[in-house]
Amino acid sequence: MSLLVDIGNSRVKWGIVQDDRIVSGQPFPSAAESLEKSLSHYWLSLPVPHRIYACNVAGSNAEQIITAWTQRYWGNAPHFVRSAERSYGVLNGYEEPEKLGVDRWVSLIALRMLARGPACVVDCGTALTFDVLDADGRHLGGLIAPGLAMMKQSLVRDTKGIRDIDCSDSRFFGRNTAAAVKGGVLAACTGLIERSVREAAKELGQMPELVLTGGDANEVADTLEAPCTVVPDLILRGLLRIARSVS
């Protein structure tokens, strides 16, 4: 059995590989304070994995805690994927390829398998990232913006007049503070995505496919006018691609 682990700035997403398919587990917070406890809670009952493939953007502390845990209970350290210049049919577009967030790199590897032609991937996580891949697997670069929760938190933190932001209203324009914040933050994300897709289409000479992933992908997809596909386990699928090539 292989274990696939995507360690983001908010949450650890993970899944086991059974019959070459991903069975996703319950995500848990990546915060260092609770990480060891969460690992024991979610992973102690698993069969011992022969291989562990991980991508981590939550800092070396998270990497150390997870490695210590898997060493202690399974006698096995994870293989931490690093961003490369070229692999699995994808050519990294960064001037310094190793500086591209490894979650973005792995999502491009998955996107390359999934898409028939040029495609864009949006990760609606702690940050919102947008990356472009042409029909030959060349990464044309991307964008990084704050994610939905981070935008809301920054409004609460840095203003006196915005406090309660719980809202189930779904009209575009809000008629109270919470609805105005919800709408503003969603419009910031969907506006970024729709403008970026148009810009990508200009560079590509053709309309790209659009794939969304991350904890807020469904909420963003519901507001987007552009056609898109939500793939919740996109990064785990990229890790599976890498795992297959090694075993």
Ligand SMILES: Nc1ncnc2c1ncn2[C@@H]1O[C@H](COP(=O)(O)OP(=O)(O)O)[C@@H](O)[C@H]1O
């Ligand atoms: N059950 C949930 N628990 C926590 N966050 C959630 C949940 N469902 C959706 N979210 C949203 O998902 C975001 C984190 O998405 P995720 O893709 O896990 O981010 P990251 O990869 O940066 O850790 C949070 O900011 C939150 O808005």
Ligand SMILES: CC(C)(COP(=O)(O)O)[C@@H](O)C(=O)NCCC(=O)O
């Ligand atoms: C952009 C990110 C913060 C996204 O992290 P996430 O929201 O997935 O937790 C991460 O991919 C990262 O730290 N990237 C390094 C900088 C870059 O990609 O240019």
Ligand SMILES: [K+]
């Ligand atoms: K992520």
